[in-house]
Amino acid sequence: MDMILDEKEMLHRSQNDELLFYRQVAAGDIEAIEENCRQHRFLETEGVGRLSKDPVLNLKYHFIVTAALVSRICTEQGMEMEQAFRLSDYYIGRLDHIDTQAEIERWHNKMVLDYTNRMHLLRQNAALSRPITECLNYIYAHLKERITLEDLAACTGNSTSYISRLFKSELGESASDYIRRLKIDKAKNLLRFSEFTMVEISSYLSFSSQSHFIKVFSEECGMTPKKYREAYYGTHWKGEE
Incomplete structure (x- = not known):
């Protein structure tokens, strides 16, 4: 050599x-x-x-x-x-x-x-407070379910108004916006790497209906779930440029 x-x-x-x-x-x-x-x-x-x-x-x-x-x-x-x-x-x-x-x-x-x-x-x-850390743990464990501010308050033993203020001050967004963003991230993975239909994904993530899921997804991603799947289905390393 x-x-x-x-x-x-x-x-x-x-x-x-x-x-x-x-x-x-x-x-x-x-x-x-x-x-x-x-x-x-x-x-x-x-x-x-x-x-x-x-x-x-x-x-x-x-x-x-x-x-x-x-x-x-x-x-x-x-x-x-x-x-x-x-x-x-x-x-x-x-x-x-x-x-x-x-x-x-x-x-x-x-x-x-x-x-x-x-x-x-x-x-x-x-740098997060204990109540917010507990909320995040709860959200990740129950992401497939419908999660309310009342659920988060109950799991931490605090009032809904207190939890709401903590989300805004520590994470910069409301609890509902945070939960919605995580659900949409999960939906994006399911659209890319699974054969689940739109109905199945919306049900799996506890959206109230398929139309509600499509509306929220479109607001978050700038395209419908159908167009997202057509663009990114099966892409592992090429990213979403």
Whole structure:
């Protein structure tokens, strides 16, 4: 194996640049990482070591390095270790199904934004009050059911007005808006990765009717559930650009 490298291959990007990127992910700095993705920094070759002469394979190797380092630094900054490594395994495992540099970049961006959003939520939750934390746990456990402000007040032993104020002050939205957003996120996953009909999804998530589900979904996503499924059904790594 030829181990002789030319001068350009010996020059690497400043370590400070790389550390800044990983620290932004660990800090949950969504805006900074979104800007990094918009600038296509992952595809830059200047100052980046060449791990393979095949450009696609080279990018896959760099993807794996990024996944390993991101999972490690996020673990150091508070993410549960098993969750961090499961995410890394998930994203690396699907590289086998990707054959172009453009797809690898999209999958990389999805991965780093996933970690960043989770770290952002982790840091946000660290500052949440006990009643709100209890409310969020209740919502996640009963998302398929119809959840009211009265349910949240009862599970925390507080008044509805107090819980309502806490949602606004700590999460920046009403309890009903928060619940609706999570239900629509769940519906989007079902539309993309299941064969459930609109009627079945609306019933599963306890919407009052199919028409109500379609109305709420359209308001949240800017398109009907039918059009969303037509656009994104079965897409695992190409995102929703």
